[in-house]
């Protein structure tokens with residue numbers, strides 16, 4: 238199938254594709270934002286024009302995610318890797334105990350970082366085969382998480398971007414444990430019940446906007462338990478008390494996020510976006526499962542809607558597959574170096590037409606090479 242889209246389809250895991258209309262709007266406002274004679278990048282974050290942008294972005298997060306009144310929405314820097322340190326620095330003050338679930342590469346990084354700051358316990362992991370499922374192909378069922386009484390929180394990753402594993406339903410919904418979730422690659426991809434969490438964090442470069450911004454949602458009662466050494470720039474309390482402007486926020490990334498949130502509203506909000514995401518990933522998984530030329534190794538109960546890793550049965554064809562895809566206008570399909578193979582990331586802006594084009598290309602490639 239020929240790509241009718243004037244731009245190629247981009248399956249990057251992040252920084253990822255942005256909606257074309259968002260890029261066009263930003264381009265049209267680049268040199269002279271609302272008659273100010275300045276681009277958003279060139280204006281004070283304390284001036285009215287930027288404060289209006291900030292309030293719009295802040296309100297959009299609250300509305301789209303239905304953030305309850307007893308939570309703060311913070312905009313920080315440092316990304317999700319930064320949060321792997323910023324979370325323990327903010328939550329492990331007097332109480333140094335935290336539990337971590339390991340389910341892939343990002344949660345492994347998180348537990349290693351946290352171990353520098355506290356008494357960290359491995360609550361569950363998918364590193365060994367379990368119940369007939371190979372290591373790394375399933376998510377540890379929450380009934381088996383070994384949570385310690387008195388731990389400050391339990392941390393897990395909602396969508397393992399590299400491995401392609403996603404919690405399709407929330408683990409531990411009824412548990413009193415304070416849940417801290419790395420939602421870097423699936424926040425804003427579906428409706429979510431924020432009231433179930435203590436802290437939710439996501440860097441922007443998947444479903445929110447350009448890199449450089451981290452959205453952090455924190456329950457009010459968790460704002461004041463920071464370690465004395467927590468850097469001021471990363472203090473949840475200081476950020477909350479200063480409209481996330483204790484230091485200069487990533488202004489252009491915030492502006493772009495606001496445009497992306499407007500675009501999400503045009504798609505029917507998170508319910509509309511979720512329906513699109515379900516349809517896109519279902520189409521690709523069906524195509525993979527229908528073929529013996531391609532395979533996806535992840536257990537059906539936790540296949541990510543956002544990141545679909547797949548392998549060619551004959552891996553010597555990988556380079557030819559990627560070169561053909563590039564020529565067909567299907568970009569950035571190479572799997573992460575740690576797992577190999579291919580990966581199609583299907584974040585919100587990837588249209589269904591992009592997945593249809595990918596499936597058509599995969600079927601053509603199979604016909605010529607099988």
Ligand SMILES: Cc1ncc(COP(=O)(O)O)c(C=O)c1O
Nearest residue numbers: 316317318319343398421422440
């Ligand atoms: C699930 C997850 N966590 C953490 C990170 C790290 O994010 P950052 O590079 O913004 O620090 C990523 C990046 O891809 C991710 O996908």
